[in-house]
Amino acid sequence: MAPRIPSIPKTVDLTGQSVLVTGSNTGIGFENARQFLRLKASPVYLAVRSSTRGEAAKKLLLEDTIVKSENPGAVVEICEVDLASFDSIAKFAAKFNGVKQLNIAVLNAGVSFFKYIPTSDGYETVLQVNYLSNALLATHLLPLLKAGAVASGKPSHLAFVSSNMQHMTSFKKTSIKPEENIIDWFNNKANFGLDRYNVSKLLLTGFTNEFASKVGSDQVIINSMCPGLVATNFDTNSPFILKYFMKGVRSLMARTPEEGARALTLAATTGPEGSGKYYSDGKETPPAAFLLTEEGKAFQKKLWDQTLERIQTLDPSSPPPV
Numbered sequence: 607m608a609p610r611i612p613s614i615p616k617t618v619d620l621t622g623q624s625v626l627v628t629g630s631n632t633g634i635g636f637e638n639a640r641q642f643l644r645l646k647a648s649p650v651y652l653a654v655r656s657s658t659r660g661e662a663a664k665k666l667l668l669e670d671t672i673v674k675s676e677n678p679g680a681v682v683e684i685c686e687v688d689l690a691s692f693d694s695i696a697k698f699a700a701k702f703n704g705v706k707q708l709n710i711a712v713l714n715a716g717v718s719f720f721k722y723i724p725t726s727d728g729y730e731t732v733l734q735v736n737y738l739s740n741a742l743l744a745t746h747l748l749p750l751l752k753a754g755a756v757a758s759g760k761p762s763h764l765a766f767v768s769s770n771m772q773h774m775t776s777f778k779k780t781s782i783k784p785e786e787n788i789i790d791w792f793n794n795k796a797n798f799g800l801d802r803y804n805v806s807k808l809l810l811t812g813f814t815n816e817f818a819s820k821v822g823s824d825q826v827i828i829n830s831m832c833p834g835l836v837a838t839n840f841d842t843n844s845p846f847i848l849k850y851f852m853k854g855v856r857s858l859m860a861r862t863p864e865e866g867a868r869a870l871t872l873a874a875t876t877g878p879e880g881s882g883k884y885y886s887d888g889k890e891t892p893p894a895a896f897l898l899t900e901e902g903k904a905f906q907k908k909l910w911d912q913t914l915e916r917i918q919t920l921d922p923s924s925p926p927p928v
């Protein structure tokens with residue numbers, strides 16, 4: 607059995623702090639939003655792709671007896687954003703910029719597909735939702751997080767929900783030729799594999815590590831984490847047999863969403879020492895071994911450069927993070 611994710615230290619008090627969690631209408635993200643509310647954060651922004659599902663989640667959160675007693679008057683707001691659309695992210699950002707500052711952002715929304723399905727933007731869905739869109743969203747949120755740090759006098763947090771599946775990728779890094787663009791390589795249908803979800807999380811952790819090295823941890827603490835195997839509806843898009851196999855596995859071995867969400871809350875409330883770290887089971891853990899090699903470090907740097915270049919092209923309104 608997986609070790610228990612530690613409790614949130616009693617000293618964590620988010621009074622006066624604003625928080626945004628993507629994919630917070632259900633699963634781990636929903637429980638993460640509930641934890642932030644129980645820690646007295648307000649407002650908590652539920653960044654979701656369906657406002658109907660967001661409103662239903664908001665109602666449940668505000669009816670929570672602990673939230674009602676410990677965070678009376680807590681504000682929960684719904685923001686619509688579809689990570690399968692760069693235009694939706696740009697529209698979300700234009701509107702959300704009105705909040706002027708933010709203290710914590712947890713980029714949790716994610717998907718898994720075992721088939722190559724292009725979005726209307728022409729990118730493979732898992733690559734776009736789990737990787738490119740999180741990178742784009744993060745660049746839009748960074749100025750708000752920096753402003754939140756100035757206003758509160760303490761660093762803000764940007765936490766990316768990754769996965770230990772990053773340890774299991776089969777792509778041959780050497781098969782990406784030096785002159786090839788990494789994003790185009792992964793977007794090429796010929797290079798799509800059943801490990802696409804795992805690859806998307808490896809890219810996300812690599813990007814996070816590089817991001818953290820560019821932004822001072824006195825401004826924004828940037829890290830990524832894995833919540834472990836959690837009993838959610840994450841297998842919705844999996845092939846029939848796998849979906850039912852995973853349902854059995856999750857019912858026997860998985861953590862509750864509440865416990866999984868603690869991994870997110872812990873990563874999003876570390877001190878500056880947590881910047882650039884990867885967490886699993888609520889503890890600092892090495893990321894995919896490849897990212898620690900010299901080849902992996904060079905790959906990570908190139909990935910960062912090419913990702914920034916691409917998101918600037920896809921959304922010229924995105925502010926350069928450095």
Ligand SMILES: NC(=O)c1ccc[n+]([C@@H]2O[C@H](COP(=O)([O-])OP(=O)(O)OC[C@H]3O[C@@H](n4cnc5c(N)ncnc54)[C@H](OP(=O)(O)O)[C@@H]3O)[C@@H](O)[C@H]2O)c1
Pocket residue numbers: 628629630631632633634635654655656659687688689690691714715716717735767768769770832833834835836837838839840841
């Ligand atoms: N469950 C696990 O065992 C596990 C393990 C490791 C890592 N994770 C990671 O944990 C995160 C949350 O997963 P979960 O288990 O809570 O899964 P989930 O219950 O399926 O929740 C996923 C969330 O992401 C949202 N989402 C999906 N596509 C989106 C899009 N295009 N735009 C905006 N939001 C979108 C979903 O919105 P809708 O409700 O509208 O679909 C939902 O709110 C994911 O990043 C996942 O990779 C999960």
